[in-house]
Amino acid sequence: MEEDITPAEMEDPEMDIMDVYQILDRPGVQLWTHTFATSPIPLTIINNSLQILWGNDRFREIFAESENYEGLTLMEFFPRSFKREWILKMAQDIRTYKCGYSWNGRIEHKRKNQITLVSNLLILPIFRSPLEIKLPSAYACIFDNITEEYRQMLKITFASLLEASLLKDKDTGRHIQRVNLYSKALAETLQGIPSYNEVDIEFIENVGFLAAMHDVGKIGIPDDILNKQDKLNKWEMEVMKEHTINGAFILNTYPNIMAKEIALYHHERWDGNGYPYGLRENMIPLSARIVAIADVYDALRMKRSYKEPFPHETAKNILIDYRESYFEPFLIDRFLDLESQFIKIFDNLGD
Ligand SMILES: [Fe+2]
Numbered sequence: 537m538e539e540d541i542t543p544a545e546m547e548d549p550e551m552d553i554m555d556v557y558q559i560l561d562r563p564g565v566q567l568w569t570h571t572f573a574t575s576p577i578p579l580t581i582i583n584n585s586l587q588i589l590w591g592n593d594r595f596r597e598i599f600a601e602s603e604n605y606e607g608l609t610l611m612e613f614f615p616r617s618f619k620r621e622w623i624l625k626m627a628q629d630i631r632t633y634k635c636g637y638s639w640n641g642r643i644e645h646k647r648k649n650q651i652t653l654v655s656n657l658l659i660l661p662i663f664r665s666p667l668e669i670k671l672p673s674a675y676a677c678i679f680d681n682i683t684e685e686y687r688q689m690l691k692i693t694f695a696s697l698l699e700a701s702l703l704k705d706k707d708t709g710r711h712i713q714r715v716n717l718y719s720k721a722l723a724e725t726l727q728g729i730p731s732y733n734e735v736d737i738e739f740i741e742n743v744g745f746l747a748a749m750h751d752v753g754k755i756g757i758p759d760d761i762l763n764k765q766d767k768l769n770k771w772e773m774e775v776m777k778e779h780t781i782n783g784a785f786i787l788n789t790y791p792n793i794m795a796k797e798i799a800l801y802h803h804e805r806w807d808g809n810g811y812p813y814g815l816r817e818n819m820i821p822l823s824a825r826i827v828a829i830a831d832v833y834d835a836l837r838m839k840r841s842y843k844e845p846f847p848h849e850t851a852k853n854i855l856i857d858y859r860e861s862y863f864e865p866f867l868i869d870r871f872l873d874l875e876s877q878f879i880k881i882f883d884n885l886g887d
């Protein structure tokens with residue numbers, strides 16, 4: 537049986553980017569490049585230094601912003617997509633008989649202003665000839681785009697969690713759906729503003745889904761406090777405040793940090809007098825600053841166990857009153873621009 541490749545053998549003197557054409561001319565490699573040139577599955581050929589030698593049409597269409605990918609390693613081409621511990625393992629596995637000279641893993645890759653793509657990446661060896669099974673010098677990388685399936689799976693998982701938390705909170709009604717819509721509308725107004733350059737299509741879509749998670753931590757609050765008709769006393773208020781930290785715990789496993797940020801920071805105030813940490817201004821993540829406005833506006837408009845609903849004008853004036861204390865002033869101005877949209881959302885999705 538073939539021994540695993542030792543570090544000394546891993547040094548292949550032939551492997552130089554100058555050898556690209558030599559590698560691509562090999563019959564074994566040509567079989568792949570011809571067969572997959574126009575395939576709907578993105579595919580690249582790499583050498584054993586993980587340098588990309590060739591990419592098919594689909595790879596270029598999906599991943600390559602410029603034509604300059606040839607000669608870059610997978611890690612250079614997909615920065616931040618490979619966990620550090622993977623890189624060594626990958627380099628080792630593709631040179632190891634026991635691992636079938638192959639590797640697979642899931643990578644996430646974000647192109648500027650685009651939705652993050654999630655792919656299962658499979659690296660397979662291409663031997664020089666059926667007799668050469670020692671150290672492959674070329675590999676095929678097949679990218680199976682699972683972005684949609686992955687996003688759907690996450691959404692379903694976290695939507696169930698949300699359902700569970702809503703069973704406890706009798707006050708919510710369609711509050712969370714409306715908070716999603718207001719938050720998305722507010723985020724849209726920030727796109728293209730240089731000081732809000734984190735706002736892109738993906739940010740907008742995420743805040744429009746994750747805003748609903750802001751109170752998911754209430755699942756851990758005792759029912760008698762959560763549904764108390766009267767004002768909460770000081771101690772009960774302290775327990776209630778814990779829903780922010782509980783929410784962060786629950787959402788810790790969600791791959792997008794925005795979920796945790798919204799749960800943890802949606803009660804922080806612009807002037808630093810909020811909770812749980814008393815963060816101020818830009819220290820509070822933008823997603824949470826947006827959701828704070830959406831949440832309070834809707835809470836004011838709703839009938840709750842302890843209050844009657846306010847008309848839009850009253851809710852608006854309260855937000856204006858708190859323009860610099862609770863809320864980010866610039867976002868309150870955007871809210872005022874969007875006033876009619878907020879009214880429409882509330883009226884269309886009433887409880
Ligand atoms: Fe909350």
Ligand SMILES: [Fe+2]
Pocket residue numbers: 711750751831835
């Ligand atoms: Fe809320």
